[in-house]
Amino acid sequence: MTTNILIIGCRGQDGSYMAKSLIRQGFNVIGTSRFEKPDLTAHKKIGIKQVCKIEKLNLTHIKETANLIEEYAPSEIYNFSAQSSVGLSFTRPVETLNSIVDTTRTLLEAARIVKFPGRIFFAGSSEIYGETKTGVKIDDKQNPKNPYGLAKQQSLGLVDLYREIYGIKCITGILFNHESPIRPTKFVTSKIINGAIKSLKDKNFKLHLGNKAIRRDWGWAEEYVDAMQLILRAPLLKNQIVCTGISTSLKDFVEKSFNKLDLDYRNFVEFKKDLVRPIEIQESFGDPSALEKELGWKASVLIDEIIEKLLEAKLNCV
Secondary structure (H helix, E strand, O other), X not given: OOOEEEEEOOOOHHHHHHHHHHHXXXXXXXXXEOOOOOXXXXXXXXXXXXXXXXXXXXXXXXXXXXXXXXXXXXXEEXXXXXXXOHHHHHHOHHHHHHHHHHHHHHHHHXXXXXXXXXXXXXXXXXXXXOOOOOOEOOOOOXXXXXHHHHHHHHXXXXXXXXXXXXXXXXXXXXXXXXXXXXXXXXXXXXXXXXXXXXXXXXXOOOEXXXXXXXXXXOEEHHHXXXXXXXXXXXXXXXXXXXXXXXXXXXXXXXXXXXXXXXXXXXXXXXXXXXXXXXXXXXXXXXXXXXXXXXXXXOOOOOHHHHHHHXXXXXXXXX
């Protein structure tokens, strides 16, 4: 009998790659969307549009969520449903908080009501830590600097409470930035890659970006979903950080992207003060040693290869 696995929020980057990975392993994947006719562009791009079943789900309804869990009796649930843009969270703080915290609350309470015996993974975020001077560890001080990070912090707390108080087998993976060819265009890495390729054709093109000095820990999404599965299936349920441990500046990301196309970014990129966020985290990177030591996972796709893969994918579809 094929084992069911449920992916809440299956249409985004992480949900799509998780579905692809699980299908390859022989699991029966059921995804959810709040829309009757969801946009499955990402699924089509990675070749799973016809093999992943999609159920409509309103994640503000505990009973509806509980019924879905009972109907499919999955062994694992992965939750990726949320407004996922840090930048957008500044202009839509309430929507961001509700989309993350309410989703977490509803899913946990539904699992409690039906006495769900399986395991649940929640996608956390490095944004809960705010500024980092050294590679952050799981128990380091949390200091979110934006509505998105605050919402993820509250989600983390709820997951820990339901695990400790009610015995729900739930865990949070604290994910640092991770990229892929299906990353939405609202994210800065996609803007940079798209801008670099546009510059190949249009010598008058200008790409406008914000703070060039910010530094981030960028990884590869398709291998991060492997880490998520290891975390959820570990003998001991424990929150873990998923990262590369390498900090790269936005300026370096831009320069590397344009250099790989034999372009000088200074001819095409303008860094503008009015695009800088109200509160900007200057540096954010993690310490990956615990995940490698305890579960044997280490990032293998690092910044130069990430940029090469993104450019190759974009050039192949232009």
